[in-house]
Amino acid sequence: MLGFVDAHVASDAWLMLRYGRRRAERLMMENAQVKKVGSLLEPVTSRSLSGNKVHFRWRSRVESIVIPTGAILVSLAAFGVFCALAGADPFAVYASIYKAAFGSWYSFQNTLVRAAPLMLCSLGTAIPYQLGLVMIGNEGALVIGGLCATVAGLQMPTAMPLMVQIVMAVVGMIAGGLWLAISGALKHYRGVNETISSLMMNYIAIAILNQAINTWIRDPSSLNKPASYPIPDEQMLQPIGDTTIHWGLVFGLIACLVAWVLLSQTTLGFQIRAIGGNVRAAQIAGIPVGRITLITCFLAGVFPGLAGMVEVAAIHGRANESLNAWYGYSGILVAFLARHNPLGCILISTLLGGLLASGGILQRDQHLPDAAIMVFQGLVFLVILLSESLYGKWKIFRERDA
């Protein structure tokens, strides 16, 4: 944030200097109103102002651990009641889920394989949220990224595997990024609600995928389940060492770290958060809102696009309907549950990956329908979302000002 004048504390003198007296006075008045409205910007400014005397805010840290933990316990209890009503032993059910998700190295690998696309997808919501946009186009970006990566991969059947993978990843990322940038552009230039337009774009992406795998790049040998021509085995993303975990997990971890650094440690990240806090104030401070909106939405789409590439190059080996496996929508929830913190996304994705991995076991071990795990997921999400309203309610977690 070097050389950048904080929008919220844009000093009157600075406004005079920049805009001349008359306009500055008007802006000051607006700024005063903006201050009243824009309490959202508060955390940003308090952090940037406190500068060198940062005090560790342990109470809110503890709060942000206690509340989600409590929420997970409550949802476990609620699910236990549900299972008991359905005639199963709740504790045996918990044990089964734990065993299938985290119980052994083998099952944990399975969990991590599912967590990888979730991490990448969650960034598609978490990043634009800092800008004040609620984007739910992750599924579309994933599908388009996977499709374009497949097409790119199919063009070079004889190239070196590493070369193919790099090209696929880059193409997938660009395609996903452009796909979400469309929603960002519509928002900025036409004022189209980004939530709805990104939802529409998901369905358009799925239709394009279906059109492509049924006609343009259809492998005639895929009869029952239309699919593209396959990527040759030797060009696929290989597992790491002798595990079943593929490189997608590494991409996911790196992506979350990069996003965290980008948002919290760079000028661009600060500008993004300033716009998210108050667009008007950011404009007054001279932040190029349009350009940054487009860049942010592009970046947000890059990661789901990469997730699509990983799904194709590491798991399916071809583009087909399985690309549309709800990783994108689950990623939205991950982002909200992690409170749009990229590092939190890693943790929540792993938890959710565990739940997804334990899908079949309840049917085998406890004779519950396999949708039981979906009920559990829904319950966990609803309770955690509900717990959002508890932040700041208890006095004990309130910071004492020195």
Added chain:
Amino acid sequence: MSSAGIGWLAVPLAIVAGAFRGGTPFLFVSLGECLTEKSGKINLGLEGVLLFGAMSGYAISYKTGSPWLGVLAAACGGACLGLVHAWLTQKPKVNDIAVGIAMIIFGSGIAFFLGKPFIQPLAPQLPAIRIGLGDHVPPLDICPLFFVGVVLAFALNWFFGGTRWGMFVRAVGDKADAARALGISVWWVRTASIIAGSSFAGIGGAYLSLFYPGSWNERVSSGQGMIAVALVIFARWNPIHCLWASLLFGGAQALGPALQSVGVTSYYYLFNASPFILTLAVMILTCSNKHSLSGAPGALADRT
């Protein structure tokens, strides 16, 4: 070519038939979403409500032998899920988009969980009203629920425009603070609107499992709940427009298969995206960053 006798005429006919047949669930879900959004909240979870309605309608119809009781059960089931959504989304700091997506997972999870025993058996279906169109043309089978939906659309229109309660809903959706100053309980109005809206969507679900496609399985809904969100915007939050838009979207869905039946197959799958492309086009043409979408309830317009 199955309908060789009438050739190309089959395309418009199939679209008309599809408009009535495929448009009915859109109609119910979009009226429900319209009511919800008029009160200032978005319910993306109607997809889950639709599935839950489809399951409960089918199950009750199978258990009692009366499809109409099934429809009633679907409406009640929808109302229950609506209550959860209403309660959660009105808590402070809880995002209604996220709750909607969680409700899709929860609602469909419950529906698949409880509905598992009902995938095999055949439940009594809703009756059809057959409308003949002459000798050469196959007759149209229309579900009575369609007419219920049409009446509901006009009733909602009258409700919003001509009744005190309708004015409360609009006031709460447009300016919650002003409504509060008038002594209207924002919480109750929103809760009632979301619950009623969800029960409409539940009826739409019962139509899916009890008339067309007329069976219960996990793929009975193909995103109709999500499409309805688009449709309400397309219809500019006007119930009567919701009716026309539902017919249009139902017809648009039938366009692909109809063209395929006469041998046009090249862009079959892209036609499935036509409702979304249409809605997006309407939004692009009518939105502007100078003013919000005309007709949008105030609480929603603030966010655009």
